[in-house]
Amino acid sequence: MSSTSDEDLTTSLLSLSHLTPSSHPSHPFSSWPSIPPNPIGRLILLTPEITKNAMNECIKTGKRFSLDWSIYPSGARMYGRSCGKHVIKRVDKGPSTKNDSKSINLDNNDLEEIEKNTFHPCFDDFIEINTQGSTQWDYFLHYSYPKSGLFYGGLTEDKIKNEDTGDFGISAIAKVGGVQTRGILLDIPLYLSKNNLPINSPLSNPPITKLNFELFLKVLNFFKIKPKIGDVLIIRTGFENSIIEFKNDIKINSWWGIEQSSEFIKWIWENGIVAVGTDNPTFENWPVSPNELQLHPVLLSGMGIMICELLRLDEISKQCEELNRWEFFFSSTPLMIEHGIASPPNAVAIF
Numbered sequence: 176m177s178s179t180s181d182e183d184l185t186t187s188l189l190s191l192s193h194l195t196p197s198s199h200p201s202h203p204f205s206s207w208p209s210i211p212p213n214p215i216g217r218l219i220l221l222t223p224e225i226t227k228n229a230m231n232e233c234i235k236t237g238k239r240f241s242l243d244w245s246i247y248p249s250g251a252r253m254y255g256r257s258c259g260k261h262v263i264k265r266v267d268k269g270p271s272t273k274n275d276s277k278s279i280n281l282d283n284n285d286l287e288e289i290e291k292n293t294f295h296p297c298f299d300d301f302i303e304i305n306t307q308g309s310t311q312w313d314y315f316l317h318y319s320y321p322k323s324g325l326f327y328g329g330l331t332e333d334k335i336k337n338e339d340t341g342d343f344g345i346s347a348i349a350k351v352g353g354v355q356t357r358g359i360l361l362d363i364p365l366y367l368s369k370n371n372l373p374i375n376s377p378l379s380n381p382p383i384t385k386l387n388f389e390l391f392l393k394v395l396n397f398f399k400i401k402p403k404i405g406d407v408l409i410i411r412t413g414f415e416n417s418i419i420e421f422k423n424d425i426k427i428n429s430w431w432g433i434e435q436s437s438e439f440i441k442w443i444w445e446n447g448i449v450a451v452g453t454d455n456p457t458f459e460n461w462p463v464s465p466n467e468l469q470l471h472p473v474l475l476s477g478m479g480i481m482i483c484e485l486l487r488l489d490e491i492s493k494q495c496e497e498l499n500r501w502e503f504f505f506s507s508t509p510l511m512i513e514h515g516i517a518s519p520p521n522a523v524a525i526f
């Protein structure tokens with residue numbers, strides 16, 4: 176296919192005409208059935224050319240920053256989720272004694288004698304985690320539309336519980352090499368500080384300064400960020416310190432994020448954003464009123480756009496400010512879990 180044809184196809188995929196109306200009774204703002212659901216969702220926009228250009232444009236210093244909290248102990252124990260288990264087990268059969276090196280003549284290279292007299296411990300470890308218990312990608316099977324219970328492409332609860340989802344699962348993302356593209360950071364606390372606006376406590380909802388669509392556009396303009404097709408949009412709220420302070424408090428259930436709005440949803444779609452991320456647990460304001468528009472079901476189950484939550488963003492915030500650029504190469508390779516609901520992102524920002 177020619178590059179012109181590729182560009183025409185991409186432009187077509189950005190059209191709002193693919194989305195169901197906001198008034199749709201079971202799956203508003205969904206791209207299916209207009210666009211056949213794909214196991215990698217909106218990542219179909221992420222071409223090799225986009226990845227290559229992102230590397231060339233964003234990697235200048237080579238500095239690398241991990242964006243994950245630990246999976247064990249869990250980075251954040253919210254909603255009563257388990258902090259996980261880690262078991263270390265010795266698997267060799269030899270006795271737990273140190274080798275007496277004097278009894279072996281190494282000069283003779285007598286392997287049989289070495290094996291007979293050398294006992295070296297060998298360990299395996301076993302990890303049991305809730306993939307929602309720390310930094311994670313939410314895949315399209317995580318959160319359904321509230322009224323219909325439908326997931327991406329019309330998948331149902333029974334299909335997911337019975338692992339009858341075909342090629343759909345977080346492994347689909349891993350199989351294509353994960354998410355390798357440009358990340359753009361909107362540092363909301365820094366913007367508020369530099370513009371003498373009230374800074375929100377990370378755990379406030381509603382916040383003093385609402386991150387509505389109007390403010391969102393102002394932040395983009397302030398940091399001179401121009402979105403590109405294939406970008407991962409990352410929003411920093413300052414939640415990282417709250418995780419450090421309250422990491423063992425499972426009762427945290429309120430925080431601020433992007434305000435739910437149809438304008439923001441349409442912006443995400445028309446600009447070809449392939450995934451979103453944040454340092455808080457939901458990306459959007461939480462909790463959400465039952466009658467409010469929710470971003471979780473629209474992004475995940477409607478558009479096939481993954482949400483990365485509980486990212487560690489303070490370090491890259493400082494790096495972005497130091498370099499005066501709010502873009503970087505974003506690299507993430509989730510676990511190869513067939514029919515998986517979520518995964519640690521193993522995310523890295525490279526400048």
